[in-house]
Amino acid sequence: MTLADLLPSLRPTLAARLEPGLWPVTTRTTSDGTLQIGGVDLAGLAARFGTPVQVLDTADVRARCRAYRAALPDAEIVYAGKAFLCRGMARLVADEGCSVDACSGGEVAVAAAGGLPGDRIVLHGTVKTDEDLKAAFTAGVGRIVLDSAAEVDRIAALAPHRQKVLLRISPDVDAGTHPGLTTGTASSWFGMPPAEACEVAGRVLARPELELAGLHCHLGSQVPSVSRYERAAVRMVGVIAALRARYGISVAELDLGGGHAVGYAEGEPCLDPALFGRAVRGTLARACAAHGIDEPRLLVEPGRAVVARAGVTLYRVGAVQRCGDGRTTVLVDGGMSDDPRPALYGARYPVRLVGRATRAPLETVRVAGRHCESSDVIADGVRLPADVAPGDLLAVPVSGAYHASMASTYNQVPRPPVVAVAAGASLPLLRRDTPEDLLRRDCS
Template structure:
């Protein structure tokens, strides 16, 4: 708890903070938030709360900015940040490739006919079924992550009669200055092959020995929510060093180098995200310089932005249900969502801001704790948020930077239904992911009163009942 919480008041921010809100977000003269030309109160009335409101124009503009900045590179949108069929179509229409990491994400891509050759398939433990699905669809590149997977994929590709293009994921031993749960470049973690320990070089040798696999490059990802390029520079240096070693040992120059994603976005006014054009210039310069020193042809670079594209495009709208003041301690403002639609605060101690979205409110604020509706003390949406000191039940509160890892990590904890995703653009709104209903919750839940149901009265009485 902040020492100043509920003790000192301060002015409510009069304007929307830079970098935090979608590009089309505005405040009307009456204090109501407007996104994509639509008022928050009107959106809440039509679609209910909580709801994720996604600025389509902003999403497309960010795709275009990455494509322009990395004009001679491959840009893969990292679907794990947020993926649905509509977003997959937008990514395709904006000329970006798509990175998937599970069979479910691949199924989304397949359902809209996303070009298979522009798909990259990640994952540290891909199943046989997932690999078969990738081979069946003709996925352009599969990133191999373990020796077992190399053997498994080689056998499946041979069985399918194809020569699958692969990249070897390398852990370059780079410590990203981020939360340890999303730091993936150091040696002691589950992804990839160790560079320092020699596993990466051995993985390359095994791939080259498999006739059904075609090694096209190396891959590295050092972490997420990163605000400087130093780690990327060190990773590039070490990866180019490995490329040079492979040239000397195997007589080949790999044509591709994927440096992953991980650029941070602003969740509060204290965050300072990097400009994508500057990042592109620095990374290409670093790789070019390292390759010149090593006498290598510069490989085709690839990057994988996810959060950096979708994160700031989306706002979560909540309705306030209760305001509980604990004199001398703090004020809890409870909303109708919480950790089931944003687990990041509890999982990563992530920091967010919020503002009243349905009226101006008092010009002074109490610093409050914005909490959810779940039966957990840790169900916190945002710590230390300056909300007007007259906030009351029925008010709408908006939390920006909700596009990445909110809906994609959402759960049904306490049997709460997951919110919809509403795309807004030019004064029009449409549902791109519908709100779950209680019928959705019960659809997979076996009915014990139904004798034909596997969980019915006869369940467990015979092998047939178990396997039916």
């Protein structure tokens, strides 16, 4: 039995409490169920734009970019566009002094259209098509990350000018996260083992079309521990020292990737940028001193850590199903087509009722999507008022990353809009798909 069950008069007050660390910095709520972000009432925004709709707090994005820049004042902060990218987002992070990491020619084109100069765009990806590379060269991207030996000759042959490259190393550091999010172990196909990288570096140095600008690694996503990045930094410095010993070169840049953990439930661990900055900079300095080499310039690639908590998704309840096993399932008008993460690797979210007050007791329910898939579950075991009903509005926080970017038109459901909010105003960044959009690719 909870405090709200014992004292029903407290239920509206307790319902107004926001779970710490999960909502955008400008979020405000009241006991009558009103929820505001960026000074904009979410119920009114849902009525204007329809549901599902993703709300993006630009003040939150700016605050997190600034936190990284303060924690790593001498480093280059490279926003990982795969988390969420559109022209407006590119402009936003560029205004805050960040570069953009792109994983395709399409992401390069969007970043460039958002005003990013080429030298502030980094292209990487395990497989880069000729179209990806042509887009990169057209935009004049500053650096291309080589994931494999096969890319050396291809990129050298296509480069219209001398191109800076980074070698992606697999440092064999377990990220301590979900296996589906781990990319830096010896069994990973992302990047090269250190010994192979030393050989590939020689091939790069032999190509006048290429300039070896530095090294790159990425441990995975949702990495909770700073110590794992410290371990990766030490191993990467070891590779830098090996390159100096073998080729007499100084490596100018070291990109430690991103993947910094973000909590999706109250009390879940987050990676603090200030702690990360202090620890990694200290470890890097000590490791370089031990090898007697100059410190390379550091690059980091936060994506989810910049945008996840800036986003809130609004859904409309379509039905409340009392299942035969006694469980209650609240069905909403979105699901795996706008957020595939729960189906992919079991991600779960908090959910709250917004737009009206209630004194109903809280009930443990499952929130599921509109698609006829048993894996289309947005949240399980969450507490919602027992009187939740069709037409109610639900808000899902920590949904700014990997929602719009991974959204699909499964079941020919239009992808939802993304709307930025700030200072009491709203601005669409991405509009909702229309039936014409769905038919545009249909050549039959």
